[in-house]
Amino acid sequence: MNVLSFMSFLVLGITILTMIFGVIAYFLYKARERKQKRDEVTYEDVLDSEGEAYLFFESSKKKPV
Amino acid sequence: MKTKRIYDSKVTILVPCYNEEEVILSSLKSLLAQTYPYIEILVIDDGSSDRTYQIAKALEFDDGYHSLKVLSKPNGGKSRALNYGIDHSYGELICAVDADSKLKENAIELLVEHFDDPQIAAVAGSVYVINQTSILTRLQALEYIEGLNMVRNGQAFLKLVNIIPGPIGMFRKSAMQEVGQYDHDTYAEDCDLTLKLINKNYKIDFEPDALSYTEAPENLLDLLKQRYRWTRGILQSIRKHRKYLWNWRAKASMSFVMWYMLFESVFWPFMQLWGELFMIYLGLNLGMSQLLLFWWILFTILDIAGAFYCLLITKEDLNLAWYAIIYRLFFISIINIAKVFATVEEWFNIKMSWGKLERKGRI
Numbered sequence: 001m002n003v004l005s006f007m008s009f010l011v012l013g014i015t016i017l018t019m020i021f022g023v024i025a026y027f028l029y030k031a032r033e034r035k036q037k038r039d040e041v042t043y044e045d046v047l048d049s050e051g052e053a054y055l056f057f058e059s060s061k062k063k064p065v
Numbered sequence: 066m067k068t069k070r071i072y073d074s075k076v077t078i079l080v081p082c083y084n085e086e087e088v089i090l091s092s093l094k095s096l097l098a099q100t101y102p103y104i105e106i107l108v109i110d111d112g113s114s115d116r117t118y119q120i121a122k123a124l125e126f127d128d129g130y131h132s133l134k135v136l137s138k139p140n141g142g143k144s145r146a147l148n149y150g151i152d153h154s155y156g157e158l159i160c161a162v163d164a165d166s167k168l169k170e171n172a173i174e175l176l177v178e179h180f181d182d183p184q185i186a187a188v189a190g191s192v193y194v195i196n197q198t199s200i201l202t203r204l205q206a207l208e209y210i211e212g213l214n215m216v217r218n219g220q221a222f223l224k225l226v227n228i229i230p231g232p233i234g235m236f237r238k239s240a241m242q243e244v245g246q247y248d249h250d251t252y253a254e255d256c257d258l259t260l261k262l263i264n265k266n267y268k269i270d271f272e273p274d275a276l277s278y279t280e281a282p283e284n285l286l287d288l289l290k291q292r293y294r295w296t297r298g299i300l301q302s303i304r305k306h307r308k309y310l311w312n313w314r315a316k317a318s319m320s321f322v323m324w325y326m327l328f329e330s331v332f333w334p335f336m337q338l339w340g341e342l343f344m345i346y347l348g349l350n351l352g353m354s355q356l357l358l359f360w361w362i363l364f365t366i367l368d369i370a371g372a373f374y375c376l377l378i379t380k381e382d383l384n385l386a387w388y389a390i391i392y393r394l395f396f397i398s399i400i401n402i403a404k405v406f407a408t409v410e411e412w413f414n415i416k417m418s419w420g421k422l423e424r425k426g427r428i
Contacts, residue, residue, distance in 0.1 A: 029293070
């Protein structure tokens, strides 16, 4: 195998790996977003889901006696 | 007299912010150092849960020519915060900046000069990456120079810049009010507003020397999150104004801009990935043809030459040009894969959220 063939092989290999990595990275990003969404509900999310409705928040933590 | 008229215009700088305690101080200091003499700075705290409001509030002042005021409202998103700021502003010109960016001291002065032409409704500035601390952020630095600033330079030739960037953009307030200010139905409110202005036959210009330095995402997943939102936001804007795609005769400039955006955000990423899949197919079916290597070298040389040209024009660090090799090999493919997925999700109308990026406080 000469140098040019080897370089062609290298470029091809890197291209294939990059595309696979790109797809994996995208799904990792989506998984991270899903996890974050599960972990916390923000005021924005509630506002989005409730539209113009008046929102009243109550702390879930019990006050110390 | 030209100079007198320019300096008569009051500029309101809007800084919408939501949990920006890491960066807000640097950002506001850069606004207070502006050389333009007649500035009102309005910080709109969009319901932050951190110390953003307190930090900005400590800087409040008013000396008659310069002032800084902090407004607070319940969280409602960037577009609502911007509209809230416009409603409380006194300037004839509105400059919208991101809280994670800082401006060069003459930026406002340079932007204002364009508004001598009454047809100009908005002017975009140049955005540069400030945190060039890793390969990923240096790749983005190159991308901002080549793919955003130079592209806007070209669009400015026709006075049809299609997106006023979040980190720096100035608008004529009367034109903004004429088109109903910012709408809340897309995730690219800046793109949507620009399209509405172009649709009213206004011109949109670019000022390459008005510089804004912004913090780029420092890890790959944050970068994908940002690009996902950009792509879907632009597609939402295109979808919203889609009737103008085929309205060549009545709205030639609008139609041209829309097709350009569609090409850049949808056709080009698909074509690039299709090209790479074709290359893989050729390689696997026809053996390790040396043509593949030459094909790759050709594009890489073109990329490096293009990068050198852009860096020379913008007087940026020439060493960034070598990143064009990595840009071609990895970066652009990974970004385009995310864009293609974002396009598919937008096509199927899958629900999305804004997805705020975590600030590192690098500005």
